[in-house]
Amino acid sequence: xxxxxxxxxxxxxxxxxxxxxxxxxxxxxxxxxxxxxxxxxxxxxxxxxxxxxxxxxxxxxxxxxxxxxxxxxxxxxxxxxxxxxxxxxxxxxxxxxxxxxxxxxxxxxxxxxxxxxxxxxxxxxxxxxxxxxxxxxxxxxxxxxxxxxxxxxxxxxxxxxxxxxxxxxxxxxxxxxxxxxxxxxxxxxxxxxxxxxxxxxxxxxxxxxxxxxxxxxxxxxxxxxxxxxxxxxxxxxxxxxxxxxxxxxxxxxxxxxxxxxxxxxxxxxxxxxxxxxxxxxxx
Amino acid sequence: xxxxxxxxxxxxxxxxxxxxxxxxxxxxxxxxxxxxxxxxxxxxxxxxxxxxxxxxxxxxxxxxxxxxxxxxxxxxxxxxxxxxxxxxxxxxxxxxxxxxxxxxxxxxxxxxxxxxxxxxxxxxxxxxxxxxxxxxxxxxxxxxxxxxxxxxxxxxxxxxxxxxxxxxxxxxxxxxxxxxxxxxxxxxxxxxxxxxxxxxxxxxxxxxxxxxxxxxxxxxxxxxxxxxxxxxxxxxxxxxxxxxxxxxxxxxxxxxxxxxxxxxxxxxxxxxxxxxxxxxxxxxxxxxxxxxxxxxxxxxxxxxxxxxxxxxxxxxxxxxxxxxxxxxxxxxxxxxxxxxxxxxxxxx
Numbered sequence: 365x366x367x368x369x370x371x372x373x374x375x376x377x378x379x380x381x382x383x384x385x386x387x388x389x390x391x392x393x394x395x396x397x398x399x400x401x402x403x404x405x406x407x408x409x410x411x412x413x414x415x416x417x418x419x420x421x422x423x424x425x426x427x428x429x430x431x432x433x434x435x436x437x438x439x440x441x442x443x444x445x446x447x448x449x450x451x452x453x454x455x456x457x458x459x460x461x462x463x464x465x466x467x468x469x470x471x472x473x474x475x476x477x478x479x480x481x482x483x484x485x486x487x488x489x490x491x492x493x494x495x496x497x498x499x500x501x502x503x504x505x506x507x508x509x510x511x512x513x514x515x516x517x518x519x520x521x522x523x524x525x526x527x528x529x530x531x532x533x534x535x536x537x538x539x540x541x542x543x544x545x546x547x548x549x550x551x552x553x554x555x556x557x558x559x560x561x562x563x564x565x566x567x568x569x570x571x572x573x574x575x576x577x578x579x580x581x582x583x584x585x586x587x588x589x590x591x592x593x594x595x596x597x598x599x600x601x602x603x604x605x606x607x608x609x610x611x612x613x614x615x616x617x618x619x620x621x622x623x624x625x626x627x628x629x630x631x632x633x634x635x636x637x638x639x640x641x642x643x644x645x646x647x
Numbered sequence: 648x649x650x651x652x653x654x655x656x657x658x659x660x661x662x663x664x665x666x667x668x669x670x671x672x673x674x675x676x677x678x679x680x681x682x683x684x685x686x687x688x689x690x691x692x693x694x695x696x697x698x699x700x701x702x703x704x705x706x707x708x709x710x711x712x713x714x715x716x717x718x719x720x721x722x723x724x725x726x727x728x729x730x731x732x733x734x735x736x737x738x739x740x741x742x743x744x745x746x747x748x749x750x751x752x753x754x755x756x757x758x759x760x761x762x763x764x765x766x767x768x769x770x771x772x773x774x775x776x777x778x779x780x781x782x783x784x785x786x787x788x789x790x791x792x793x794x795x796x797x798x799x800x801x802x803x804x805x806x807x808x809x810x811x812x813x814x815x816x817x818x819x820x821x822x823x824x825x826x827x828x829x830x831x832x833x834x835x836x837x838x839x840x841x842x843x844x845x846x847x848x849x850x851x852x853x854x855x856x857x858x859x860x861x862x863x864x865x866x867x868x869x870x871x872x873x874x875x876x877x878x879x880x881x882x883x884x885x886x887x888x889x890x891x892x893x894x895x896x897x898x899x900x901x902x903x904x905x906x907x908x909x910x911x912x913x914x915x916x917x918x919x920x921x922x923x924x925x926x927x928x929x930x931x932x933x934x935x936x937x938x939x940x941x942x943x944x945x946x947x948x949x950x951x952x953x954x955x956x957x958x959x960x961x962x963x964x965x966x967x968x969x970x971x972x973x974x975x976x977x978x979x980x981x982x983x984x985x986x987x988x989x990x991x992x993x994x995x
Contacts (some may be wrong), residue, residue, distance in 0.1 A: 380804070418886050442892025449886035455938040461653050462938060469880050470892035474873070477667040478658050487651040500654050522891070 369394060370415060370445070370526055370558070374424035375440035376584075377410050384410045385582030388424070392526075392575075394449035397552050397559045399569040402605050408562045409450065409530055411579070415446040416528045416562060442470035446524040450531045452515055454503050460514045461499040464489055467521030471616040493547060507539030516547060527551070533568070541565075545572050566603075570594050570617045578602050594618035596643050608642045651834025655936075664771025670944045672935040672944055679947035681728075686951060690726050691718050695966060707926070714771045728852035728916060729971065731860040733923060735913040737949020738864075738871060740924030741931070741940045742906035745878055746899045748806045751986055753925035754794070757815025760921075761822035762793020762916035764845055768826050771841040772833020778840065783859065783915030793818060798903055805885065806899055847920035849957050856916040863912045864946075870905050871942050874898075882939040920972045922979020923956075924951050929986075942951030 375388040383409040392398050392415075400408040413419040415426055417433045426433040433441060446467075452462055467489065490496040493513045503511060512532060514570040519527055526577045530549065533541040549572055551557050563569045569576060570590040578586040578593060586593045597609045599620055606623040613619075623639045657668045691703040693912075698714045705711075706718040738755040747757070754760050766789025767782045769775075776782045797818050801811035826845070830838045877898045880891040888895050910924060927949035928940045934948070935941040956974040963969060 406657055413886075416886075416890060418889055438889065438894055439892035442890065447886070447890040449890070451882065451884075452887045453884040455882040457936075458938040459649060459654055462655075465651075465653055466879055466883075467892065474876055475664045475666075477876075478653075478656075478660075478665045479663070480660075482665075490651060495649075499651065520891075 368639055369427070369429060370426065370560070371427045372411070372415065373427060375411070375414055375421045375426065376423040377407065377414050377419060378422045379410075379419075383422070383582070388582070388584060390577060390584060390587075392560055394558050395552070395556045396574040397549065397561070398575040398577060399573035400560070400562045400577045400579060401564075401566055401569045401602075402585075406579045406580050406584040406602075410582075411610060412447075412528055412530050412560065412562050413602070413630065416445065417441060418447070418449075433503060439470050442522065442524070444445055444524050445526045445528065446519040446522040447528040448515055448519050448530065448532060457502050459500060460491070460495055460506070460517075461486070463503060463514055464495070464499075464517045464521050467518040468523075470522060486521045489517040490542050491519060492551065494516040495628075507540075508536050509543055512540070512544055512548065514538060516544070525556075526558045529559065531556070531562050531564060533563065533565070541568065544570060548572065566599070566620050567612070570619070571612065571615050590617055594620065606639055608639055610642075649787050649828070656882045665977055669935065669937050669941075672937050672941045675931070675934040675941070675944050676947060679931075679944060679951060683954065684948060686954050686958065687726055687730065690729075690954055691722050693958065693962060694722060715851050724854050724857060725849050725957070726954060727854070727857045728860070729849050729957045730950045731857055731864060732849070732913045732917045732920060733927070733950035733953030734946040735860060735864060735867075735909040735949070736920060736923040736953070737927035737931070738739070738867065738942060738946040739906040739909035739913070740949070741927075741928040741942050741945035742871075742874065742902045742909075743924070744928050744940050745874075745881060746806070746903045746906070747811050748882075749808055749812050750929050751814050751925075751983075752758035752808075752815070753928075754790075754906060754918065755921055755924055757794070757812060758797045758822060759790045759794040759907050760914055760919040760924075761819045761826070761909045762796075763787070763790035763911050765789060765793075765822045765826045765829070766919075767915075768838075768845065769829045769833075771837050771844075772829040774834055774837060783856070783912070786915035787908065787911040790914060791907055793822060794903065794907030794911075798900070803814045805896060813889045819857065843916040843970065845972075846970035846972035847918040849960075850968055850970065852917065860912055860916050863909065867905055867909060870901070871946075874902050875942050877902075878942070918970075918972065920953060920956075921976045922950050922982065924976050926975075926979055927952055927981055 370392040372390040373390055375385060377385040390412060400411060402408045410419060411602055414421055428436060428444060465486050468485060471482065475559065490499055493516055495513050495517050498506065498510060503514060532544050536544065545568060548559055552559050573590050576590045576593045577584055578598060585602050586598055594609060596607055596609050608621045609618050610621060611619065655670055657670050657973055659666045688700050688703055692698050692700055696717060698790040702712050702714045704907045706715055725880065735856055741755065743752050744750060745752055763786040766785050770782055770785055797815045800814045875891060880888045880994055881898060885895060928945040931944035931948040932940050935944050955970060960969040960971045960974045
């Protein structure tokens with residue numbers, strides 16, 4: 365399977381008159397999990413929307429295999445690049461299998477509505493996301509985590525090399541968050557899919573990303589492997605938060621521990637001292 | 648190869664070709680066709696004089712019969728126009744509701760029907776045309792202009808469904824006021840005739856109306872087939888639909904345009920028959936239990952509603968024949984209220 369390269373060159377993105385990002389250059393490494401992080405309204409979801417041709421850049425271009433997205437027919441894009449928006453909505457009462465089967469749309473035509481290949485792709489997508497046993501159930505009956513797995517199954521059935529996921533863990537409890545992120549990691553490793561995800565949680569990003577893109581105010585502040593990028597310095601620069609970065613006891617990836625919570629004065633001073641002490645020792 | 652069963656669908660494969668059939672939609676369509684046949688025959692039998700079904704069938708098949716005049720000349724054209732008007736309205740409603748993703752949206756709610764009405768009433772009241780029958784093209788033109796105006800005003804980097812409905816309601820109110828102005832300021836006698844047309848009536852319908860509508864519906868068929876396929880992804884949110892490779896803006900414009908043309912043509916043939924376009928798709932949706940509004944079933948349901956309503960309109964206060972729009976309005980108004988109450992409670 366040949367992987368396609370996705371790049372953004374000199375992107376300026378805006379909603380109406382409000383410019384969200386200017387002059388963005390981002391290259392998405394093939395076959396890797398790239399996670400975009402940053403504070404609210406930093407433009408991370410906007411960047412993802414532009415990568416998925418949901419938002420037309422004011423200037424610059426998104427290139428897919430060296431070709432400008434705006435010049436590729438949208439159905440051809442859909443055969444190479446799948447996307448899952450932040451809160452997708454499905455028609456009322458639709459079954460999981462029906463939903464997932466609709467991911468095959470870009471491969472179908474009026475005279476090829478349900479080929480054996482479609483069937484195989486849907487079966488595999490259900491299998492991989494462990495939603496096969498839910499296939500007959502209605503989406504309305506599922507838990508948040510199950511529903512999100514079904515949506516991921518739909519984008520998988522689309523059979524694209526590149527997957528864009530906009531905050532796939534929002535509204536999920538921690539167990540389901542881990543379940544979804546593990547699934548994404550597995551798809552990447554076992555199927556070599558290129559994944560670009562926007563995540564809120566910096567620690568999860570550090571755990572699951574091969575490549576981290578940190579944004580603030582519409583600019584890319586830092587880019588690279590989480591182990592090199594995530595430092596107390598960066599957390600302060602990007603989120604404006606004092607923190608201590610320690611190795612994650614399980615994975616060894618950077619773990620961001622925020623400064624002490626607000627407390628009565630004397631304790632607070634101690635806590636600030638503690639943060640400073642750890643960071644000084646690191647330096 | 649692993650397989651997966653799509654519950655509720657039948658697959659037909661021939662060589663490289665494959666077709667997906669929603670079983671319940673097909674079943675509903677057959678049921679609706681049967682019901683339609685029965686009501687059409689009943690509608691042809693009942694009237695000032697009752698004709699036996701056997702004679703009715705003879706007349707329809709073109710065999711000589713003593714009831715040729717009553718059935719063939721008086722009742723059949725009216726039933727055929729009712730059938731076609733209903734089908735056009737049902738399909739138009741289904742298309743507009745799909746575009747707006749809202750069961751409250753329909754050509755009569757979003758201004759199209761009022762555009763046709765205001766145009767025809769204006770032309771009549773100021774003596775430009777002698778009768779409403781001379782104005783089918785004006786009705787289509789008026790409906791199209793109103794529909795496109797609403798569409799353009801609701802456009803903001805793509806079509807915003809909620810704006811579409813709200814702006815449509817606003818335009819409807821403005822156009823209905825304009826219509827009242829025409830009715831009060833124009834020629835009184837002509838205005839009276841326009842008023843009857845405004846309630847939506849099949850009285851005196853003839854084959855020329857039927858012929859025009861039949862052509863429009865025939866032309867709409869391939870577009871509707873294309874739209875039905877696009878419906879599979881258009882029923883998701885915008886981002887997901889685009890992600891699946893749908894040219895959303897173009898498809899929505901195409902669907903809305905077809906809906907507007909169909910609704911305007913129906914208004915041109917029989918005047919604004921209220922609420923059919925609003926109700927029929929939702930009834931069809933419940934019959935077919937499909938994930939999206941079924942287009943073909945909506946057309947059949949619309950036809951059934953109008954034929955039944957017209958039968959009631961003819962017989963309820965016989966020998967006085969009520970306009971069919973009065974009957975659909977009496978059923979439709981409570982339905983609209985029920986929809987509003989339900990959506991306020993956070994339903995679909």
